[in-house]
Amino acid sequence: EAGVAQSPRYKIIEKRQSVAFWCNPISGHATLYWYQQILGQGPKLLIQFQNNGVVDDSQLPKDRFSAERLKGVDSTLKIQPAKLEDSAVYLCASSHWGELFFGEGSRLTVL
């Protein structure tokens, strides 16, 4: 069974530029998550989808971050405009029966 796929693995941008990350969850997993992991910290939830609906986006900085999962399968996370403090690893995860499975992450560096 294929795992959670994410791209790109690495991205370097300048502040005020935009960036987009893509995630394809494990086949059949209805719940998809985006987490932000700042160096030295645990993952912090940004947004949770159930199929194509948003379950929780209370910690998503909506003035600059957006995410969608239009067909209930793959998802994109966008940051526009990026700030220096957005430098982090963006982890996508999907779940089935209460267990989260993560992708390898997309590492963003904002200069």
Added chain:
Amino acid sequence: GQQLNQSPQSMFIQEGEDVSMNCTSSSIFNTWLWYKQDPGEGPVLLIALYKAGELTSNGRLTAQFGITRKDSFLNISASIPSDVGIYFCAGPRDNYGQNFVFGPGTRLSVLP
């Protein structure tokens, strides 16, 4: 909101030693998940616990769901160099068990 604390924050051990780490919560959880993260990789699920008092093993790893439901423990026996990494605990912040909060992690270093 719910917060998880992990201790120790970091530890250095000799190869072959046993390791213990724990995770505590400010509120009751009905699920505990333990993950390991290697540098440059996403977290990998090690053990899932669903019942207070439950003791579950995965090879040299053993995890326990605390009786109070506010803590969990992870033990690694006979550590080897590939055990190096960051260990995270996680628990659901909602009653549906789908919205997970993570602890800050325990960084393990194994000295040869």
